[in-house]
Amino acid sequence: MESRKQFLKKLGAGAAAFGASTFFSPIKAHEITQDLKGFTGSATDIAKNEDYWARVQQAFTVDRSLINLNNGGVSPSPDFVQAAMKKHLDFSNQAPVYNMWRILEPRREGVRQRLARNFGVDTEEIALTRNASESLQICQLGFDLNPGDEVLTTDQDYPRMINTFKQRERRDGIKLNQISIPVPAENDEEIVHRFEQAITPKTKLILMCHIINLTGQILPVKKVVQMARKKSIPVIVDGAHAYAHFDFKHEDLDCDFYTSSLHKWLFAPHGTGLLYVRKNKIKDLWPLMAAAESQDDDIRKFEEIGTHPAANYLAIGEALTFHEGIGSKRKEARLKYLNDLWIDEIVDGDKVVLHTSRNPKYACGIATVEIKGVEPGKLNGALWNEHRIITTPIVHDQFKGIRVTPNVYTTREEIARFTAAMKQQINKV
Ligand SMILES: Cc1ncc(COP(=O)(O)O)c(C=O)c1O
Numbered sequence: 001m002e003s004r005k006q007f008l009k010k011l012g013a014g015a016a017a018f019g020a021s022t023f024f025s026p027i028k029a030h031e032i033t034q035d036l037k038g039f040t041g042s043a044t045d046i047a048k049n050e051d052y053w054a055r056v057q058q059a060f061t062v063d064r065s066l067i068n069l070n071n072g073g074v075s076p077s078p079d080f081v082q083a084a085m086k087k088h089l090d091f092s093n094q095a096p097v098y099n100m101w102r103i104l105e106p107r108r109e110g111v112r113q114r115l116a117r118n119f120g121v122d123t124e125e126i127a128l129t130r131n132a133s134e135s136l137q138i139c140q141l142g143f144d145l146n147p148g149d150e151v152l153t154t155d156q157d158y159p160r161m162i163n164t165f166k167q168r169e170r171r172d173g174i175k176l177n178q179i180s181i182p183v184p185a186e187n188d189e190e191i192v193h194r195f196e197q198a199i200t201p202k203t204k205l206i207l208m209c210h211i212i213n214l215t216g217q218i219l220p221v222k223k224v225v226q227m228a229r230k231k232s233i234p235v236i237v238d239g240a241h242a243y244a245h246f247d248f249k250h251e252d253l254d255c256d257f258y259t260s261s262l263h264k265w266l267f268a269p270h271g272t273g274l275l276y277v278r279k280n281k282i283k284d285l286w287p288l289m290a291a292a293e294s295q296d297d298d299i300r301k302f303e304e305i306g307t308h309p310a311a312n313y314l315a316i317g318e319a320l321t322f323h324e325g326i327g328s329k330r331k332e333a334r335l336k337y338l339n340d341l342w343i344d345e346i347v348d349g350d351k352v353v354l355h356t357s358r359n360p361k362y363a364c365g366i367a368t369v370e371i372k373g374v375e376p377g378k379l380n381g382a383l384w385n386e387h388r389i390i391t392t393p394i395v396h397d398q399f400k401g402i403r404v405t406p407n408v409y410t411t412r413e414e415i416a417r418f419t420a421a422m423k424q425q426i427n428k429v
Pocket residue numbers: 072073131132133134157158209211212213238240241261
């Protein structure tokens with residue numbers, strides 16, 4: 001087989017004419033995933049293998065003059081994902097009505113198939129959306145509810161989703177009920193019990209997180225779904241942070257409605273999301289933008305949003321190839337390992353408190369930590385101003401701290417610098 005060097009030499013000037021991003025990137029993607037296959041060992045062994053992760057890090061073009069530990073908000077994509085999106089955009093722009101609508105748009109079916117396969121569901125149950133917010137609002141606004149009907153969620157669900165139900169309160173006269181949950185929550189039965197206790201004869205819908213963005217808490221989705229199903233109450237699952245973050249399939253959740261952003265942990269282009277609706281539930285869920293009656297049973301009715309770029313959706317394919325090249329077990333183990341590195345060094349449970357479970361069943365790459373006596377906004381500001389480290393301040397009635405979310409491109413040296421910076425801030429108190 002010819003080497004990359006020989007191959008590039010043969011291409012000579014022709015390759016340069018294509019430009020680095022459009023021509024070389026697919027080769028790089030292939031090379032990286034091929035190299036990763038060469039590493040053997042358990043996920044926990046690989047989590048500590050810096051040679052492996054150095055290869056993964058090369059896929060990204062992130063700015064190493066700063067340390068970005070807010071990958072939960074939105075993640076950078078590998079450069080070949082960006083290159084694929086740009087390639088599709090440029091091609092679209094040559095004759096959008098033909099290239100974008102007639103050639104590229106139909107190719108989203110391949111992406112739908114791949115996402116369905118990855119999640120372990122039928123292709124006809126996956127819609128491509130712009131983000132988790134859109135997927136969630138399709139569900140939150142798509143059920144017929146009458147004045148006096150109640151919906152149930154927690155006081156740790158995402159503010160936009162709580163506002164969506166609050167708007168329905170004002171518009172439709174429904175009532176929103178919210179339960180609180182322990183921080184951290186390590187008893188599945190207690191979570192199920194808290195939801196169950198709050199159900200009334202008027203409860204028509206439940207919204208719950210798969211992972212809570214504030215603390216990284218992973219909730220027992222399957223148990224809540226199965227409890228609610230016995231009472232004929234649909235559960236909308238907010239998996240904005242869960243999909244492609246840690247290892248699970250749809251069968252581990254057994255839910256009828258699942259939503260996620262793909263620009264978080266799958267590292268797909270910004271403005272991509274996923275909606276899963278079980279086949280026999282599609283008909284009774286209204287789309288956000290109107291669709292023809294003939295589409296009532298078709299998952300694509302949720303994609304009737306008017307003109308939009310095809311490029312973002314098609315480049316999800318490259319992100320999936322990269323994700324599957326690493327493997328979700330290895331990714332999960334690495335993210336947990338990176339957080340364990342700093343947690344082991346600074347958390348003492350007294351002056352420095354962790355609001356995230358240390359049990360891998362209940363947390364992965366998101367952790368929230370508090371230095372007692374220091375306001376999260378102030379700590380967040382000091383980390384940025386003094387150390388060029390990005391984190392997220394979190395303030396909730398029950399707890400507060402800064403949220404730390406590393407990524408597969410994060411180096412151990414960056415975690416060591418974050419740890420040292422935190423020690424400096426702790427010593428100031
Ligand atoms: C729990 C949760 N739900 C929904 C969303 C919305 O995601 P997006 O902004 O990608 O639509 C977020 C975003 O961080 C989130 O954390």
